[in-house]
Amino acid sequence: MYAWTGKLLRLDMTNHVATIEDNKYAKDYLGGMALANRVMYDEVPAGTGPQDDASKIVLAAGTLAGTGVPCSGRTTVALMSPFGTKPLIADAHMGGNMAPNMKFAGYDAIIVEGKSETPVWVKIEDDKISFEDASDVWGKGTKETTQILNDKAGKEFTVCCIGPAGENLINDAVIINSMSHAAGCGAGSVFGSKKLKAIVIHGTKSVKIAQPAKMLQLQHYQNADLIGANNNHVQPANQQSWNEFVAPTRWQGGPGKEWGEGIGGPVDTGEQKPGDINAVGMRNNTINFFIGNDDVTYKHTIKNTGCHSCPIRCYPALKIDALEPYGTQYNQATCMTMMRAGDWWGSENIQNFNPDLPFGECLLALCSHMEWVMDDLGIWCGYGDLDYVFSYCMKNDVFKQKLSEEEYNSIPWDKRAAGDPEFINDILHRIAYAEGEFGRVMGMGSLHTAEAWELPDSFWNEATGIYFMFKKGFIRHHSSESFGQVGGLINICFNRDPMCHTHQNCLGNGLPYDIRKAILEEKFGEGCADNSADYSPMNPNKAKFAKWAVVRDNLHDTLALCNWVWPMIFSPLKERGYKGDLALEAKMMTAATGEEYTEESLDAYAEKVMHLQRAMTALELGSNNLRKDHDDCVSDWVFDREPDQAAFTPGTTKLDREDWQKALDEFYEAWGWDVATGIPTRATLEKFGLADVADDLEKNGLLPA
Amino acid sequence: MRIEGQPELCLLLRVERDAPFCVHSTVTKQQFTRGNKTMSKVSIFDKEMTRRRFLELTGKGAAGLAASSSLLSLFHLTEAEAESGAVSIIATAEGVLVSNAARCTGCSRCEMNCSLLNDGKVMPFVSRVKVTRNLYHGTDGKTGGLFGNFEYAPDTCHQCEDPACLKACPMNAIYVRESDGVRVIDREKCIGCGACQAACPFHMATVDPEEKKSTKCVLCGYCAQECPCGALTVAKWEDVAAAMNA
Numbered sequence: 021m022y023a024w025t026g027k028l029l030r031l032d033m034t035n036h037v038a039t040i041e042d043n044k045y046a047k048d049y050l051g052g053m054a055l056a057n058r059v060m061y062d063e064v065p066a067g068t069g070p071q072d073d074a075s076k077i078v079l080a081a082g083t084l085a086g087t088g089v090p091c092s093g094r095t096t097v098a099l100m101s102p103f104g105t106k107p108l109i110a111d112a113h114m115g116g117n118m119a120p121n122m123k124f125a126g127y128d129a130i131i132v133e134g135k136s137e138t139p140v141w142v143k144i145e146d147d148k149i150s151f152e153d154a155s156d157v158w159g160k161g162t163k164e165t166t167q168i169l170n171d172k173a174g175k176e177f178t179v180c181c182i183g184p185a186g187e188n189l190i191n192d193a194v195i196i197n198s199m200s201h202a203a204g205c206g207a208g209s210v211f212g213s214k215k216l217k218a219i220v221i222h223g224t225k226s227v228k229i230a231q232p233a234k235m236l237q238l239q240h241y242q243n244a245d246l247i248g249a250n251n252n253h254v255q256p257a258n259q260q261s262w263n264e265f266v267a268p269t270r271w272q273g274g275p276g277k278e279w280g281e282g283i284g285g286p287v288d289t290g291e292q293k294p295g296d297i298n299a300v301g302m303r304n305n306t307i308n309f310f311i312g313n314d315d316v317t318y319k320h321t322i323k324n325t326g327c328h329s330c331p332i333r334c335y336p337a338l339k340i341d342a343l344e345p346y347g348t349q350y351n352q353a354t355c356m357t358m359m360r361a362g363d364w365w366g367s368e369n370i371q372n373f374n375p376d377l378p379f380g381e382c383l384l385a386l387c388s389h390m391e392w393v394m395d396d397l398g399i400w401c402g403y404g405d406l407d408y409v410f411s412y413c414m415k416n417d418v419f420k421q422k423l424s425e426e427e428y429n430s431i432p433w434d435k436r437a438a439g440d441p442e443f444i445n446d447i448l449h450r451i452a453y454a455e456g457e458f459g460r461v462m463g464m465g466s467l468h469t470a471e472a473w474e475l476p477d478s479f480w481n482e483a484t485g486i487y488f489m490f491k492k493g494f495i496r497h498h499s500s501e502s503f504g505q506v507g508g509l510i511n512i513c514f515n516r517d518p519m520c521h522t523h524q525n526c527l528g529n530g531l532p533y534d535i536r537k538a539i540l541e542e543k544f545g546e547g548c549a550d551n552s553a554d555y556s557p558m559n560p561n562k563a564k565f566a567k568w569a570v571v572r573d574n575l576h577d578t579l580a581l582c583n584w585v586w587p588m589i590f591s592p593l594k595e596r597g598y599k600g601d602l603a604l605e606a607k608m609m610t611a612a613t614g615e616e617y618t619e620e621s622l623d624a625y626a627e628k629v630m631h632l633q634r635a636m637t638a639l640e641l642g643s644n645n646l647r648k649d650h651d652d653c654v655s656d657w658v659f660d661r662e663p664d665q666a667a668f669t670p671g672t673t674k675l676d677r678e679d680w681q682k683a684l685d686e687f688y689e690a691w692g693w694d695v696a697t698g699i700p701t702r703a704t705l706e707k708f709g710l711a712d713v714a715d716d717l718e719k720n721g722l723l724p725a
Numbered sequence: 726m727r728i729e730g731q732p733e734l735c736l737l738l739r740v741e742r743d744a745p746f747c748v749h750s751t752v753t754k755q756q757f758t759r760g761n762k763t764m765s766k767v768s769i770f771d772k773e774m775t776r777r778r779f780l781e782l783t784g785k786g787a788a789g790l791a792a793s794s795s796l797l798s799l800f801h802l803t804e805a806e807a808e809s810g811a812v813s814i815i816a817t818a819e820g821v822l823v824s825n826a827a828r829c830t831g832c833s834r835c836e837m838n839c840s841l842l843n844d845g846k847v848m849p850f851v852s853r854v855k856v857t858r859n860l861y862h863g864t865d866g867k868t869g870g871l872f873g874n875f876e877y878a879p880d881t882c883h884q885c886e887d888p889a890c891l892k893a894c895p896m897n898a899i900y901v902r903e904s905d906g907v908r909v910i911d912r913e914k915c916i917g918c919g920a921c922q923a924a925c926p927f928h929m930a931t932v933d934p935e936e937k938k939s940t941k942c943v944l945c946g947y948c949a950q951e952c953p954c955g956a957l958t959v960a961k962w963e964d965v966a967a968a969m970n971a
Contacts (some may be wrong), residue, residue, distance in 0.1 A: 088837035088847050117860075120833075124849060163872055167862065175866045176858040198861070199871040226848035226935060232841055239838075240951065283827040283876050284809020298801065301830050301953030322875045324830045324954070329837065331953035333830045337875040350874055 022230040023083050023612040024051070029127040029149070031142055033214045034134030038142075038149035043128045046083075048709065051128055053111050053577035054629040056080035056098030059131060060109055061632060061713070066639040069107045070100040070206055071189060071213035079118065079130045079180075079219075082580030086123030086227040087612045088235065090242055091582035093327030095119040097203040099210050101515050102191045103402075103465040103493040108515035109636045111577060112194075114180075115327035116201030119580060121178040124223030136215040141181075143173055144221040154217035158187060161396035162196050165218060173220045181218035182208045183398025185452040189213055190463035192400040192451070200335070200352055200391070201327065204400035205516050230614030238607055243331055244295050246588045246600050248529070249303040250334040250354075251521065254592040255530025256303070260291050264594055267530040270334070272305040272312070280319040281339040287323070294592040301333040306354045308336070311387065313380030320384060325352050332585055342374065342385050346441050348392040356403055357394075361386035363407040364444055365436055366414070372439030382439060389441040390448075397452040403517050405466050405495045406451075408486050412479055419458065422473050427456045467493025481656040490655040498524045500658055501673050504555040505683040506548075508658065508675060509566040510573075512651035512684075512698075513630060515637060521583045522569035527552065529590060531598055539589065539599055540565065554670045558679050563686040568623075575605060575626035628708040630691070631700045635713045638699050644722045647684060647698035654680065694724030772906075775966040780816060782969075787812045795968040801825075801955040815883050820944060820961040824854075826878035828956035831860050831871065835879050835948035835957060842947045844933065844940070851933045853942035854879040854957065879957060882929045882942030884908060890941065893924035899941070905961075912938050 024046045030039040049055040056078040068074045078098045085092050095118045101110035122130060125146050139154035152172075157165045166179040173179075178197055185193035186208025193208025211217075229235050248254035253269035260274050273289035280286050292299040301324055308317035320340050324333030337352040361370050361383055373382035394401065401407055413419055419428055431450075435443035450459035461472045470479055470491070480487045488499035488511045497517040500508040502524050510518045526536055526549065533551045540549040545561035576583040588600030601607075606617040634646070643649040659667070659677050667676040675683075688695045692704030701724050705714040717723035782796075783789040788808040790796045797807060800823045806812055815822040836852035849857055856879040863869015869876035888908050891899040898914035899921060901907070910921075917937035921930040930941045946959035960968075 086837075086847055088834065088841055117833075117857075166872055170861055170866070175862050176860075179861075224848075224850035224934065226840070226844070226846040226850075228846045229841060232845040236838070236841055243951070243953070279827075282806075282809075283874075284812070285805040285827075287806065287827050288803060297951055297953065298955035299953075301832065302955075323827065325871065325875070326830065326832065328833050330832055331834065333832065333953065337871075339874075352871065352875070 022228045022614050023087060023609075025123055025126045025128050025225070025227070027127055028129050028131060029144070030131045030133065031149075031216075032134050033132060033136040033140070033216060036136065036140065036151035038151075040126075040147065046128065049629070050083050050578050050625050051085075052080050052082040052096040052580040053098070053574055054625055054632075055129055055578075056096055056111065057109065057629050057633055057636070059129070060098045060100075061636055063131075063133075064100065066636065067107065068100055070102045070210050073135060075100055075210060075213070076131060076133045077207060077210045077214075079122070079132070080580075081119035081122045081128055082578060083128075084579045084581065084608060084612060085119035086121075087229060087608070088239055088329060089581065089608045089612070090239060090247060091327065091330040091332065091585045092580065093117060093120055093329050094577075094580040094582055095122070095203065096577045096580055097195070097205075097207050099205065099207055102206045102209070103467060104515060105467070106641060108640050109633055110205050110515045112203035112205040112207045113519065113577060113580075114195065114197065114201055114203035114207075115582070116198035117178045117328045118180050118197050118201075118221070120328045121221050121223055123227050124225055125221050126223060126225050130219065132211075132214060132216060135213060139187075139215045139217050141169060141218040141220055142216065143177075144219065145173075145177075146223055146225060154215075157181075157217055159184065162398050163199070163396050166199075169218055169220050174222060177220045177222040179218055179220050181398075182211045182216075183396060183452065185209075185398040185400075185463065186212035187217075188452060188454050190399070190452060190454060191465045191468070192402060192406055192463040194398050194400045196395060196398060200357070200395045202395065202398075202400065204402065206400070208398050208400065229612055231611040234611040235608070238604070238611055240297070242588065242601075242604060243297045243300055245593055245596065246591045246604065247300060247331065247585065248590065248592050250306055250332050251529065251584055252525035252588075252590055253529045254590045254598065256292070257309075257530075260293070262291075262293050263592075265530055265532065267528070268309070269528065269530045270306050270309045271303045271530065272308045272318070273303045277305070277315065277318055279321045279323055281322045283322065297331075300331040304332055304334050305336050306334050307338070307358050307384075310355070310358060311380060311384050313378065313383070316378070316380035316384050322350075326354075327582065330582060330585065334584070338384075338388055340385050340388055342377070342381070343389050343441065346389060346445075348389045348441070351388045351392045353388065353391040357391045357401065358384075358387045359404070360390050360401075360407050363411040364390060364447070365439055369437055369439045372437065373441070374439075386439065386441060386444075390444045393445055393448050397448055399448060399452055399463070402465060403495050403497050403519075404486070405493075405517070406462070408483065408495065409462065409466050409469050410447075412475075412483070413473075418473055418475070422461075423457050427458060430456075431458070465493050466495075467491060484657040484661045487655050488658060490653045492653060500675055502527055503565070504550050504562070504673065505558050505675060505679070506562050506566040506569065508654070508680070509563070509683055509687045510570050512687075513570050514633075518570075518573075519583075520569055520573040522572045522587060523565065525584070526589060531590060535598055536590070543602070544568065553673050555668050555673065555675070557668055557676070558683040558686060560686050560690070563683070563690040566687060567690040570630060571623050571626045573626075574629050575623060578626055578629065579605060579609070581605065624708070627691075628710065631705055631708055631710060632713060634693070634698075634700055635705065635710070635717055638717060638722045639720060642720075642722075644699065644724075645697040647688075647696065651684060651698050652681075697724050699724050771966075772962045775962045775969070776816060778969060779821070779965055783814060783816070787814050790814075793969060793971075795971040796965070799960050799964055799968045800958045802958075813878065813881075815881060820884075820959060821965055822881045822884070822944075823958040823960075824878045824881050825956045825958075826876050828954040829856065829878040830954050830956070831856065831877060832953055833857060833860075835952055838951045839948050842945065843943070844936075848933070848935075851931045851940040853882050853929065853940065854948045855929065856880070879948070880927065880929065881957070882944075883927055884942065884944060889924040889926060890921035890930045890939075893920040895920060898939070907943050908941065909943050910939050910941055915939050
């Protein structure tokens, strides 16, 4: 068998039994998200809570994991989300090294079910699986846990573990591997409820490739001609000898941009001419993109790191000597994870970390320290959900109102004012251990926190750009700030923050709007892609773009590829007219598996899983009208921001309520969902081989007429 | 400085950062163009002489390379990197392997490219460059790696002049290829007994359990060609000679 291993590993946590089964899902679901969702549909009854006995969690590698395809290191983790009013199917995603090593050990997916009475870690070495006593690592942070388990199993094993947050069943808990690659959405507490401390895995097997020479050629072609930097950013932020455009992108590298803490001395990232494969990994510095005051991040960068097989290396590894007293001197992180200091210490206190240092140094230090501690405790930020809750509660004196005087005074607010890193150690410890009213409520996720502390509707509506969906318990990623209705619509598809970057990669990637517009319009038609803050009313081509953004995202979570680099919409090569290759996923799949795939045939698998997840959502909500119960709950700020301006005039990203209804109509039409209810019709479900799911909806009175 | 066997056998120049002989120069903003390497031919070439000159030059460490900008360029090194402790240079019978911990970013593409090219499948276990074993906790399993100070790099085959793997093989399946001096395995003769694997002091030769044949580096250079950060360089002695004569 090519590409697939053909096997699933089932871990029965109750009886400590491991079973290797044939992977019956490979042909019809490929892997990753599609496989994991089908397993959940088949095996976990609607209404099951994430920590119930009947709950399961599926870690699914993609068909392309372990094939060498660039950016194929991700694992899709399907589970029941605890963040809504009812438990709903959701996917978490984890980079690092897990999925490829699952394949090398011989498994396309790992299904975890049941509950252990005592804490265990599971060791997987090819076909040898054992349930090991975890009493000496239970309670430990993820980093110490990894060291201990690597000592026991072998230093080449990939350790995927939880920290105290997962052990203590906090909703905001992750499973994490390779220092900081985490799957959120409550994955940590599902593991914790099963008393599963870690999966420790190593494989000596091969992933077979049908057309090895073709595969090598395709990978070389992608790395030479197509790939840019993180987020499909295809032009650098500085002028090199070759680039036509310069724009503030994540492609921060260039001559004179040095990894200041390089091993043995500074490493100049130099030129990164497209075609020079040996320089692709020198392009990116995601943190310098965000915290780039005088290139402060570059000053502290040791090197880049990132996920297995990815040439982009979007995680700067940092050395910050000022953090040595706190034990957090060495860290790696990317993007959102490094944006926190303002929310938690308050912008006004950041400089107090060290008044003798430039502001950028203080900001970087506090952000990095916090990230280190969060990863060690195994806390999930909800992509900023937790951060916003804290900053809102600070600003509105919620803690003063809701905590006892004694508890409130026990929090070291003086350390917060002093910009002291230890403030966050205290705060995060309370969350990871559910200590006090503060800890009990803060790690629940915004919806439950808002309910517990009776936060007003303004919590959702006030902060523009945070909660696109009203009272749903998840943050936008991304929303109407990204191509207007297109960005808004992706938020209705999932039961968590959408984690969809396909469309977002088309924004701010270094190419001027007219070039991006032309490339997108070639695919979706005129008017599909508005310029930033210059929106126009809804049209069917926008629906096409929005649907394709979601479909490709699902495809990437299925294969699994990184949706922050793929799809190859653009290229850094002027000779190509900056155009990428949207059929590349299909070409890679064909070379890997020996089966013929086209762009359309492959996208169909990804569309299929959306219909499946949509149906599962209807069943889990008991709703025959997802339009009303799930989708049409958009926060007021989306429509009411910039009150002196009308929607669809330059300078505002506001949308229009009536137009939004039209957007829903056209989006549903594009998907083949009933326009009144937003639920897939029988015709659509049957078209994608989901007749049994249509029957299930019908049996429950939820199928559109 | 650790010298494996005789000086011309296999000179491992991986030095510790604080070793007294390790010179940290002030950083020079030396720019160099990176590009795909092309193998050039030189009309007069004496491999042994080239090796001797090279070993003299690098006798005290990779810092010796800093004397020659063409050599630095050949190995994709800056002067600072050459003078740091981060660079491992292995002078083998066929050429020079450089593994640079300063540039290795742990993507594991070398492992996958090696096996895909040489075995027609992706199988890091038999890869002739091995980085996964250093990735999480470094070479010593404690202080380096992702969970330490981020020091890790691929281990590479030393192409030993007097190879332990060759001597251990009961079938004489490992031999020196006449055309280029590369130590290769005759798959017809190999019975996959694992003697080479046990004998290799660098834990590099690996028996492929699926084929029941041993695998070893043949200096194809593909890992280096495709490394996203230029952490690996393979240079044949002809090119070293050309650079030293430049």
